[in-house]
Amino acid sequence: MIALPEFRPFRVLGKTPLTERSFALFLVPDDGAPIAPFRAGQWAMLRLRNPDGTPWGQAAFSFVTAPSAVMTSLEFGIKRAGEFTRRLDALQVGDVLDLRGPYGVFTPKEEEKELICFSGGIGVTPFVCMAREIAAGGLARTMTLMTSNGGEYSAPYLHELRNLAAATPALRLVETFSSTAPEGWTGERGRIDAAMLARQFPSFTDSEIMACGSADFLGGVMAALEQRGVSADRVVREKFF
Amino acid sequence: MKLRLRVDQDLCIGAASCVTIAPESFVMNAENKAEVLDHGAAQGGPSYERIIEIAPEELDTIILAAQACPTLAVIVEDIETGEQLYPPV
Numbered sequence: 001m002i003a004l005p006e007f008r009p010f011r012v013l014g015k016t017p018l019t020e021r022s023f024a025l026f027l028v029p030d031d032g033a034p035i036a037p038f039r040a041g042q043w044a045m046l047r048l049r050n051p052d053g054t055p056w057g058q059a060a061f062s063f064v065t066a067p068s069a070v071m072t073s074l075e076f077g078i079k080r081a082g083e084f085t086r087r088l089d090a091l092q093v094g095d096v097l098d099l100r101g102p103y104g105v106f107t108p109k110e111e112e113k114e115l116i117c118f119s120g121g122i123g124v125t126p127f128v129c130m131a132r133e134i135a136a137g138g139l140a141r142t143m144t145l146m147t148s149n150g151g152e153y154s155a156p157y158l159h160e161l162r163n164l165a166a167a168t169p170a171l172r173l174v175e176t177f178s179s180t181a182p183e184g185w186t187g188e189r190g191r192i193d194a195a196m197l198a199r200q201f202p203s204f205t206d207s208e209i210m211a212c213g214s215a216d217f218l219g220g221v222m223a224a225l226e227q228r229g230v231s232a233d234r235v236v237r238e239k240f241f
Numbered sequence: 242m243k244l245r246l247r248v249d250q251d252l253c254i255g256a257a258s259c260v261t262i263a264p265e266s267f268v269m270n271a272e273n274k275a276e277v278l279d280h281g282a283a284q285g286g287p288s289y290e291r292i293i294e295i296a297p298e299e300l301d302t303i304i305l306a307a308q309a310c311p312t313l314a315v316i317v318e319d320i321e322t323g324e325q326l327y328p329p330v
Contacts, residue, residue: 103257
């Protein structure tokens with residue numbers, strides 16, 4: 001019999017700002033039971049309650065905590081975009097919500113290949129989880145993560161990723177800024193396109209390719225990859241809303 | 242019995258619970274959405290909807306797969322009676 005995830009109560013341990021429009025939410029189990037094991041790239045369903053305890057609504061968020069580093073809390077990176085995330089942001093320390101998971105198969109699979117990942121904005125969260133897991137020694141992969149953000153200050157987890165990449169030989173970070181690059185920036189600028197891919201990736205032959213972001217972002221990445229000879233069925237995509 | 246098995250691609254967010262429970266009936270594609278299989282086969286190409294003939298004892302697994310979806314994206318209909326078996330209407 002397959003055990004399906006059930007909703008469990010989790011308590012808000014804290015929140016920290018990531019950017020002007022996004023924040024990290026930290027949750028701990030409120031039922032005394034341990035956190036269920038998950039893999040980097042998976043996600044959980046968070047369900048908010050009405051004041052009377054009945055469910056108000058639910059939405060899916062990727063785990064950001066590295067699976068092998070989970071002790072007592074879970075981290076989710078959340079962009080404020082709509083009523084659900086506004087209510088999430090309004091939660092106070094000690095408030096309780098419900099969590100069900102893990103779910104999903106947006107996880108690295110082809111162990112022998114280099115992992116090449118593309119993220120747009122808050123779509124970076126599953127890759128932060130993978131990068132942390134590689135840095136923690138829980139995922140034996142070589143990973144190149146190409147992030148696309150409007151600017152440095154609207155880029156969730158960017159500083160952490162820079163630090164992880166600097167300290168972890170198996171991690172390479174490529175950044176592009178579509179509207180405002182940092183002062184003195186000599187790296188990539190603009191949206192990801194075929195010329196940028198040609199500069200940054202000599203080949204996609206022996207690689208496992210994943211992409212996460214908005215529909216618009218994914219459309220651009222897929223078009224650029226196609227121009228570089230990568231067929232769509234080789235790119236595992238997760239669309240963030 | 243004949244079923245119309247459908248995955249609402251707008252609702253599907255890649256939980257893959259259906260694939261875990263009924264791998265003969267569902268498979269994930271590169272867009273991280275579930276497609277429908279007919280006993281492990283994708284005759285005619287990938288599809289989010291198929292009419293499949295099943296033995297009565299196969300129904301429980303398919304219904305369980307549909308129930309496991311956290312967004313109710315799997316719709317199961319009995320073609321012969323016209324009844325939507327899941328989600329309940």
